[in-house]
Each structure stands twice: as C-alpha cells, then as structure tokens.
Amino acid sequence: MLIGKQSWIFQSKPAIIATGVSGGPFEREGLLPEAFDILHDDLWMEEPSYEQAHRLLIEEAVEVALKKANLTNDDIQFIIAGDLINQITPTSFAARTLGIPYFGIFGACSTSMEGLALSAFIVNNKGANYIVTGAASHNAAAERQFRYPTEYGGQKPPTAQWTVTGAGFAIVSHSTPNQTEFPKITCATIGKVVDLGISDPFNMGGAMAPAAVDTIKTHLKDTGRKITDYDLIVTGDLGKIGYSVALDLLHGDGLNIPEEKFKDCGLLLYRDDQPVQAGASGAASSATVIYGHLLKQMKAGVYKKILCVATGALLSPLTVQQKETIPCIAHAVSIEMDS
Amino acid sequence: MLAMFFWAFVVGGAICVIGQLLFDVAKLSPGHTLSALVVTGAILDGLGLYEPLMDFAGAGATVPITSFGNSLVHGALQEAERHGIIGVITGMFEVTSSGISAAIIFGFIGALLFKPKG
Amino acid sequence: MVKKQIHPIIRLFLLLISIFVIFSGCSTDDNNANSTKALIQTNNPPPSTINGNEKDQKLVMDVKKKVMSKKEVYDVSVIKGEQDILVAYKVRHLKRFRMKKIEADLQKELEKEFPDEKFTISSDYKIFLESIRLQDKINNKQIPKEDLEKRLSEIIKLSNEKT
Amino acid sequence: MGKSKKKKSKTPEQQQYAQFEQKHEIKRPVVRNCVVAFLVGGTICVIGQAISYFYIYFFNFTEQTAGNPTVATLIFLSMLLTGFGVYDRIGQFAGAGSAVPVTGFGNAVISASIEHRTEGFVLGVGGNMFKLAGSVILFGVFSAFVVALIKTLIMKWVGV
Numbered sequence: 001m002l003i004g005k006q007s008w009i010f011q012s013k014p015a016i017i018a019t020g021v022s023g024g025p026f027e028r029e030g031l032l033p034e035a036f037d038i039l040h041d042d043l044w045m046e047e048p049s050y051e052q053a054h055r056l057l058i059e060e061a062v063e064v065a066l067k068k069a070n071l072t073n074d075d076i077q078f079i080i081a082g083d084l085i086n087q088i089t090p091t092s093f094a095a096r097t098l099g100i101p102y103f104g105i106f107g108a109c110s111t112s113m114e115g116l117a118l119s120a121f122i123v124n125n126k127g128a129n130y131i132v133t134g135a136a137s138h139n140a141a142a143e144r145q146f147r148y149p150t151e152y153g154g155q156k157p158p159t160a161q162w163t164v165t166g167a168g169f170a171i172v173s174h175s176t177p178n179q180t181e182f183p184k185i186t187c188a189t190i191g192k193v194v195d196l197g198i199s200d201p202f203n204m205g206g207a208m209a210p211a212a213v214d215t216i217k218t219h220l221k222d223t224g225r226k227i228t229d230y231d232l233i234v235t236g237d238l239g240k241i242g243y244s245v246a247l248d249l250l251h252g253d254g255l256n257i258p259e260e261k262f263k264d265c266g267l268l269l270y271r272d273d274q275p276v277q278a279g280a281s282g283a284a285s286s287a288t289v290i291y292g293h294l295l296k297q298m299k300a301g302v303y304k305k306i307l308c309v310a311t312g313a314l315l316s317p318l319t320v321q322q323k324e325t326i327p328c329i330a331h332a333v334s335i336e337m338d339s
Numbered sequence: 340m341l342a343m344f345f346w347a348f349v350v351g352g353a354i355c356v357i358g359q360l361l362f363d364v365a366k367l368s369p370g371h372t373l374s375a376l377v378v379t380g381a382i383l384d385g386l387g388l389y390e391p392l393m394d395f396a397g398a399g400a401t402v403p404i405t406s407f408g409n410s411l412v413h414g415a416l417q418e419a420e421r422h423g424i425i426g427v428i429t430g431m432f433e434v435t436s437s438g439i440s441a442a443i444i445f446g447f448i449g450a451l452l453f454k455p456k457g
Numbered sequence: 458m459v460k461k462q463i464h465p466i467i468r469l470f471l472l473l474i475s476i477f478v479i480f481s482g483c484s485t486d487d488n489n490a491n492s493t494k495a496l497i498q499t500n501n502p503p504p505s506t507i508n509g510n511e512k513d514q515k516l517v518m519d520v521k522k523k524v525m526s527k528k529e530v531y532d533v534s535v536i537k538g539e540q541d542i543l544v545a546y547k548v549r550h551l552k553r554f555r556m557k558k559i560e561a562d563l564q565k566e567l568e569k570e571f572p573d574e575k576f577t578i579s580s581d582y583k584i585f586l587e588s589i590r591l592q593d594k595i596n597n598k599q600i601p602k603e604d605l606e607k608r609l610s611e612i613i614k615l616s617n618e619k620t
Numbered sequence: 621m622g623k624s625k626k627k628k629s630k631t632p633e634q635q636q637y638a639q640f641e642q643k644h645e646i647k648r649p650v651v652r653n654c655v656v657a658f659l660v661g662g663t664i665c666v667i668g669q670a671i672s673y674f675y676i677y678f679f680n681f682t683e684q685t686a687g688n689p690t691v692a693t694l695i696f697l698s699m700l701l702t703g704f705g706v707y708d709r710i711g712q713f714a715g716a717g718s719a720v721p722v723t724g725f726g727n728a729v730i731s732a733s734i735e736h737r738t739e740g741f742v743l744g745v746g747g748n749m750f751k752l753a754g755s756v757i758l759f760g761v762f763s764a765f766v767v768a769l770i771k772t773l774i775m776k777w778v779g780v
C-alpha cells in the first residue's frame with residue numbers, strides 16, 4: 001500500500017525465510033568471514049572466465065538459500081536479481097541454470113534493496129508465495145569492465161573503493177502474525193535519482209551520499225517514523241568518504257543520529273589493513289552484509305528494527321569518458337523482528 | 340660510469356615525479372599523463388634538448404616513456420634528411436620499433452602464458 | 458565450456474624462446490681481465506700504433522696531448538692503424554650535455570692540426586672499452602697485424618652505427 | 621571543451637555540494653606519492669642503465685645502440701611481473717614511478733592482452749592489446765609527425 005509520496009507499507013509483513021551468501025578469497029580475509037555460507041579461495045572459482053565465476057557465485061548463493069528453506073527451484077515463483085556487468089548477463093545466465101521465472105533488474109549497487117522491496121510488494125499482494133531476490137558482484141569482472149585490466153598497474157586514489165566478490169540472496173515469503181523466528185519486511189521507500197555533480201568515478205561514496213540522505217529523509221517523512229524508531233540505519237557502500245558526508249548531511253538537517261546507530265556495509269566487510277582504500281563497494285556489498293551478517297544479528301537479538309539503505313551509482317565507463325556526472329540512487333527497506 | 344648510474348636515477352626519478360604530479364595535482368588519468376609525457380618528449384627533441392639529456396643521464400632519459408616521443412621524431416628526421424618530406428612519415432618507426440614490437444611480442448606471449456591473477 | 462589450458466611444457470618452451478631472443482645477439486668472444494675495469498676507472502692508456510714505428514708513435518703522442526688539452530675530456534685512448542686513427546675518450550660527466558658539440562669541435566681541431574691523418578673520434582663508452590681491449594691485444598704482440606687492422610676497422614664501423 | 625561547458629552548467633546546489641564534499645574527501649598523499657615515484661622510477665632507470673651496460677660490455681652495442689635491447693629487456697621483465705600478478709601491486713605502491721618508465725607501457729599492453737584472452741586471440745587479445753597504450757602511440761606518432769615536419773620545413777627554408 002502506498003504511503004506518503006514514494007513509500008510502501010506491507011501490511012502482511014512478508015518474511016525473509018532463508019538467505020544464501022557466497023564470497024571470494026578477499027572476503028575470507030576480511031572482518032566477516034562467518035557471514036558467508038560459501039567462500040572461494042580463488043577469483044576464478046575453477047571457471048574459464050571471471051564472468052562465469054560471477055555466475056557461479058549467484059547460482060551457489062541461491063542454491064544455499066533454497067536448501068536452508070527446504071525448497072526446490074519449482075517452489076519459487078520468481079527470481080528478482082541483478083549485478084553490475086553489461087546487460088546483467090551473470091544473473092541472467094544463472095537464471096537460465098536455475099529455471100525460475102526471472103525479473104532482471106539493474107540499480108547498480110542498490111539492486112539488493114530494489115529487489116527486496118519489489119519482492120515484498122509482490123508477496124504482500126499475493127502475487128507470489130516464494131520469491132528469491134538478491135544481488136551479486138565480482139571484483140575482477142567489475143574491475144575490467146569499469147576500470148582497467150586487473151593486472152594493470154594503475155594507482156588508485158584513497159577515495160577509491162573495492163568491489164566485493166560475492167552474492168547475497170534471500171527468499172521472501174508470507175508470514176503468519178505470531179511467527180517470531182523470521183525477520184519481516186514492513187515498509188520500503190523507493191528513492192529518486194540524485195545527482196549533485198560529482199564526476200570522479202574513483203569517488204563514488206561522495207557521489208552517492210546525498211542520494212542515501214534523500215531517501216532516508218523521504219522515508220521518515222512518508223512513514224511518519226522517527227530516527228529513534230530504528231536500532232540501526234545501515235547504508236550499502238558509501239565507504240569512508242560517503243559515510244562521513246552522509247552523517248554530516250543528516251546532522252545538518254537536524255537528524256541527530258548517533259554514530260553507533262548509523263553504519264555502512266562497505267566499512268563492515270574488510271579489515272583496515274586490506275588494500276581497499278575507502279571501503280567496499282559493489283552490488284554484493286549490501287547484499288552480503290545485510291543477508292549474511294545483519295539478519296543473523298537480528299535473529300540473535302542485537303537489533304530489533306533496522307533500515308537498510310542500499311546506494312547505487314548509475315554510471316558506466318562510457319558516461320565517465322564523456323565527462324558526465326554520476327547520477328545516484330538509494331532504496332530503503334525496513335526489516336523488523338516481531339517480539 | 341658510477342656517475343652515470345647516479346644521474347640515471349636522479350633524472351629518471353624526476354621524470355616520474357612529473358608524471359606523479361600530473362596524476363595527483365592535475366588529476367589526469369594514466370592515459371592522459373603518459374600521452375602528455377610522450378608529446379613533451381617529441382617537442383623536446385624537436386628543440387634539440389632531449390639528446391643532450393640522453394647523453395647526460397643515459398637510461399634515466401631513455402627508459403621513461405618520454406624517450407618514445409624523442410625516438411619517433413629522431414626516426415622521422417633521419418629519414419627526412421635522406422628522402423625529404425615524405426621521410427617524415429616513412430621514417431617514424433625506424434628508431435622506435437623496438438619498444439612497440441617488444442610490447443606486441445611479449446604481450447602475445449604473455450597472453451599465451453599467463454592468466455590474470457585478479 | 459571446455460577449459461583451455463596450455464600445456465606446461467609448451468609454456469616453458471615459450472619462456473625459453475623469449476629468454477633466448479633477449480640474450481642472443483652477436484656476442485664478443487673475448488674478455489680480457491685488464492679491460493674489466495676500463496669503464497669504472499680512469500685508465501689513461503699510453504697511445505699505441507699497430508705497426509709500432511717511431512714516427513707514428515710520436516704522432517699518436519701528439520694527438521693524445523692535443524685531445525687531453527681539452528678540459529672536458531679526462532681519459533683518452535689513441536690507436537693508429539694503417540690509415541685510420543681511432544681516438545676514444547671520456548667526457549667529464551657534467552659536460553656530457555654538450556658531448557656532441559665537443560665531439561664536433563674536437564674532430565675539426567684534430568683535422569686542422571693533423572691535416573694528413575684520418576680521424577675517427579668517439580666519446581662512446583663502448584668504443585673506449587673496445588679500444589682498451591684492442592690495445593691489450595696490440596701489447597700482447599702475438600696476434601698478426603692483419604687481425605688487429607681488421608678489428609680496428611670493425612670498431613670504427615661500430616662507432617659510426619646509429620641507433 | 622565539453623568539460624568546461626559541464627563545469628559552467630553546474631547548479632548552485634551542485635557547486636555548494638562539491639565544496640562541502642571536498643572537506644570530507646581523503647586527500648591524495650601527494651608528497652609521499654612523489655617521493656615513492658622518484659625512488660621507484662629512479663630504481664627502474666638504474667636497472668635499465670645496468671642492463672644497457674650489460675649489453676655494451678658483453679655484446680656489440682654502443683651507448684647509442686644499446687637503448688633498443690634495453691627497452692626490449694625491460695618490457696620482457698615487465699611481462700613476467702605482470703603475468704605473475706606483481707606489477708599491479710607495484711603500481712598501486714609506486715604510481716607514476718612504475719607507470720612512466722617503458723615497463724609501464726609494457727604493462728599496459730601486456731595486462732590488456734592477458735585480460736582479454738577469454739574473448740579469444742583474434743578479437744580479444746588482438747583487438748584489446750592497445751586499448752590502454754594505443755593513446756600513447758597515437759599521440760607519440762602524431763606529435764612526432766608535427767614536430768619533424770616543422771623542423772624539416774624550417775631546415776629547408778631557413779637553412780639552419
């Protein structure tokens with residue numbers, strides 16, 4: 001049901017009944033290896049190309065999620081997913097393998113929450129019983145498409161971010177009112193494209209921060225909620241720069257959110273001594289951390305009510321070379337535990 | 340000879356610092372920076388300044404990419420001396436061929452031998 | 458999807474080919490112990506002649522003196538053959554910027570002072586090194602003159618090679 | 621040209637944000653980068669000098685002609701370092717120090733050709749080999765053409 005200008009409230013509170021998360025070697029070294037169900041030792045994953053390794057990550061994450069939920073491919077009505085590669089081929093190819101009716105979506109790094117919001121909406125309106133949704137990215141595949149060949153010795157500035165190798169998928173289904181073991185999706189806000197004129201592709205956090213802030217503000221306005229209603233507001237992949245910009249912008253607008261209640265997936269995933277510059281990015285950044293790490297923490301009782309704001313930079317190598325600025329987007333989904 | 344090593348280090352390092360400043364201060368991409376340096380090398384040779392630098396600093400001047408512009412001009416001028424204006428075009432790669440052919444050959448052998456490590 | 462992988466032996470083979478291509482080339486046969494330090498030290502070798510007659514010996518002494526009188530030059534080797542005189546010298550490092558001009562000047566001055574002689578002059582380390590090696594051979598006195606002449610003309614040819 | 625137009629067309633809001641964002645941006649460590657670029661670039665040149673003396677000493681190359689085999693050897697070394705996945709790390713550490721010497725040119729060609737092997741040898745390797753280094757060749761050749769042309773014409777007419 002539409003509420004306010006651009007938000008949905010899901011009366012039936014669709015539940016996330018299972019998740020599957022896969023990752024690569026760099027994620028194993030990071031801060032959250034336990035968030036991943038499958039971790040590969042090699043970026044190639046014994047596939048002939050990075051793009052096929054990328055496809056494999058998606059297939060594996062979906063398989064794990066299905067297994068956990070005790071479901072088969074035939075039980076699932078739709079898969080709603082996307083990635084960063086041209087024409088989202090890794091996701092489409094994975095959908096070919098999985099044989100599930102497929103919505104391919106592209107929201108750059110905001111794909112995870114875009115998919116989750118759509119899934120919840122469809123389930124809430126009884127358009128499906130089970131939907132698999134998620135997002136994936138592969139460091140080397142993204143690197144070679146958006147930047148330089150992986151072996152090229154270019155120097156990345158400290159504002160650059162490291163694309164996550166991984167896939168995070170969740171199964172969304174109906175819930176019953178007294179079910180308390182599953183996190184439930186209560187509302188979502190679809191963001192609008194915000195472009196404040198940043199054109200440096202090595203500073204996407206700085207470009208995306210206003211989009212995240214815009215979506216958070218709109219969400220609070222539409223739903224009438226207050227920042228204190230949430231135990232945690234988590235952004236997708238703002239990185240160090242985007243995070244501090246967003247925090248400053250929120251404070252400037254009188255939303256005095258304490259630092260411990262505002263986190264960024266891109267800063268949670270890797271250790272400081274890993275060469276990630278300003279933090280993680282990529283569609284898998286929010287997908288793996290939210291589905292792999294934060295939902296587990298919710299089940300453990302650390303958080304009751306979180307707002308996930310996945311941010312995306314809607315650029316392509318072509319637009320960068322044509323000196324266009326970077327349009328950005330953010331989608332927010334509120335996930336809660338019933339007590 | 341030892342002085343040669345010293346000056347190669349200093350001059351080569353200094354050219355790299357110019358490149359780094361183009362990266363960091365002028366915020367140019369590597370492609371823009373290297374192109375700018377090659378053009379600079381060609382102009383310096385046109386003014387007759389690059390060859391003395393090579394005599395002075397040896398590899399300090401021949402190893403940086405600026406020498407690529409220099410040797411292109413050199414090849415063109417050598418041929419122009421012999422064959423007039425048309426030599427400017429035909430002689431271009433006379434001198435530089437080693438860098439480009441080595442890059443092509445080893446690039447291809449590299450593609451046969453290696454996979455990107457990521 | 459068949460995974461194409463190149464056989465390790467072929468890999469090794471390709472690697473060896475590359476190394477071979479790099480390190481082949483026309484190598485010089487001999488390496489005299491005396492010449493090993495020719496590039497690092499100041500050698501100041503006495504000028505020499507292949508035929509060893511006194512008139513020529515006097516001439517090369519004069520040539521060497523003349524070349525040494527230039528203050529940019531610090532190490533000179535002079536060899537006289539049947540027709541050619543090879544003058545190899547080192548230029549003080551900070552003067553190397555003007556190396557080509559010094560060479561042209563020197564050529565002119567030598568030709569003016571010794572109009573009957575044919576000079577090949579070079580400030581290239583390689584030519585200097587080879588002339589030291591040749592002088593070692595001349596002093597050795599075991600090698601026939603024709604061979605020495607041949608070597609001298611080879612060096613002269615090398616010095617005229619451009620890039 | 622396009623760039624300057626874009627800059628002008630920025631809205632006041634965008635300009636304000638650009639200033640605001642600047643304050644949060646992590647500055648590039650320019651001094652550190654320059655020092656490292658100097659040291660690494662200098663070292664590569666010293667290695668080049670050593671290789672060139674090696675050719676002068678053991679092969680029939682003069683100072684003038686040793687440049688070619690030296691460049692080829694450096695590019696060969698660059699191939700090994702690129703193939704074993706070392707050069708990109710050196711590049712991140714040294715910046716222009718490893719990009720400006722010919723080894724960086726070699727790395728640009730070789731990394732592109734290794735990377736595109738999955739698309740086949742003709743369209744992948746062949747088509748993409750110069751996607752990074754091509755601009756260097758283009759601008760090198762064209763500027764050399766202009767410079768050599770001007771110089772030849774001046775020599776002809778002024779008779780220098």
